[in-house]
Amino acid sequence: MAGTLKNLNVLMCGTGEYTTGWTGSGASKSDKKIGVVALTLFDLRRLGKVDQLGMVGVNGSKFPAIRQHLDENIGNVYKDFDLSFDAFPDENKVDPEAYKEAIDKLAAGDAVIIFTPDSTHYPIAIYAIERGIHVLVTKPATQLLSHHNALIEAAKKHNVVCFVEHHKRYDxxxxxxxxxxxxxxxxxxxxxxxxxxxxxxxxxxxxxxxxxxxxxxxxxxxxxxxxxxxxxxxxxxxxxxxxxxxxxxxxxxxxxxxxxxxxxxxxxxxxxxxxxxxxxxxxxxxxxxxxxxxxxxxxxxxxxxxxxxxxxxxxxxxxxxxxxxxxxxxxxxFYMKYSPSESGHFDGQRGYGYISIEKFVDAARSVNAGLSQPSDYDAHGLPTIANTVxxxxxxxxxxxxxxxxxxxxxxxxxxxxxxx
Incomplete structure (x- = not known):
């Protein structure tokens, strides 16, 4: 029997420009100065769709600077944001496979959002899917067609949502x-x-x-x-x-x-x-x-x-x-609106960078509640792993x-x- 929609726990894989707006040399100089993924998830938590958040990179020593950047540029700008998240690896560690430890702490039905170098998309995505975790992976989903086909089969086998973050479809x-x-x-x-x-x-x-x-x-x-x-x-x-x-x-x-x-x-x-x-x-x-x-x-x-x-x-x-x-x-x-609302809250929910992530969160929550099947979204014109091959x-x-x-x-x- 179908249940109620529960808040989604999400792990962000990747700590760079698109996730946080932070690059190795400081805040990004692009049009994504405070990122897209973390900001959107903080807002979806405020709106009652997301619960616990995590973030995994390779070098744990970056996290103090990232947290300071988020506090200054998000926490001090918008009202009612909870910026807490679990960080992997520890601050004194460098570990290219820290994503495994982070994913192992998740439960089936949780989600990962992958914004990492292209060559790492497949190993992270397949590791998550095989553990019953929903996946949103940035484009290109994989570099090899054989890997893309493998993700299609794995997502079907484990009955999870796997979307590719082709946000242009929402423009x-x-x-x-x-x-x-x-x-x-x-x-x-x-x-x-x-x-x-x-x-x-x-x-x-x-x-x-x-x-x-x-x-x-x-x-x-x-x-x-x-x-x-x-x-x-x-x-x-x-x-x-x-x-x-x-x-x-x-x-x-x-x-x-x-x-x-x-x-x-x-x-x-x-x-x-x-x-x-x-x-x-x-x-x-x-x-x-x-x-x-x-x-x-x-x-x-x-x-x-x-x-x-x-x-x-x-x-x-x-x-x-x-x-x-x-x-x-x-x-x-139309992509991301960074200026606050009249009440001082984040006001970018209509941007297609935001919508792309929210559609994935909504789909994962719906599947978890038994209200839909992952295959349903192939027919909706959404960028599922099957629709992007x-x-x-x-x-x-x-x-x-x-x-x-x-x-x-x-x-x-x-x-x-x-x-x-």
Missing amino acids: PVYSDAKARAKTLGEFNFFNSWMSQPKSQLETFRAWAGKDSDISYYLSSHHIDICCWILQDIAVPTRVVASAAAGIATSEPYNCVPQTEDTITLLVDWQSIKSSKHRGTAVYTASWTAPLKAGVHTLQHWYYMGEKGDINIDQAHRGYDLTFDDTGKSWVNP LTTAILNAGRISLDEKRPVGIKRDGDQWILE
Whole structure:
């Protein structure tokens, strides 16, 4: 018999910019100065959806500075926040596998939210799922299609919610565009651009080029949006990748020799309903954009269908500010709202960065109460692990194409997608 909704215990895996707004060199200089994950969970606890919180990193010595940062920039800004959380590992320890100890302290039905370097997503997610823990993992879910398929099977076996944090699906403009694309007939062409300033190479120097690349990190956003739009229209069949290099590996960034600056994936799409209709998609991402472009993330895409097109510029939303010291900047109030409400409380519940986390918390609580099944959410257009498999297939194929200098095929083999 279905029970009542109980508050969810959540472990945050990762202590960096997106979780806390804190980087190794201090508070982030990006548009996420006080983070997204911890702030959202503190608010969901205030609103009665979340209970106990934990946070796990690799180096426990960071936690005093993180707690001070959260106290100063969240506790002193918003009313009625409980900022308490359990920290792993201990302050005097460095332990790359501290996530195991932290997850072992959870109970089945609790949740983890994973914002760690791309190469660590799979081992953390599979460890949690096999213990009956619900998982929200940032994009890319995994770097290998085989790992993504393994997470799909494990989540099904253990009957847990596993979502990928593709928050762009909750952007009101993108979700409106998806609905309108359904009226445009067969797919013909898609082109996306996403970039961040060269300063990100300093933020990500510890892993840039070693553990992941700019395509996994940034193109995952728009590849997922394209896959989401084309969910019942077309499937990808072939990927060819090309990369520019030379900036990230030079002064002052000095990233490892294999680090690319800008990566482009050219993808063939085959119509599901019509053998004669094929489409082309071009996805480009860069982390060597100019430093003072007035926006942290430049992002736009173009979609052309049989009966019309869609053109979206999500960097310039018709809303710009000018400051004497920094010049003109374009802002995005739809993602996270950091200014307090009239009563002094956090007021960002309508931002799509917040909604993305809240949807996962709501789903996990509903499954725990017996009110829904994890598989129900596959039919809702939400970024479940099952609904995002083609995004990983394209990204993985792109990496193989760069490394092996060849086209890579994508095809269905029984109930799984595989690479050729």
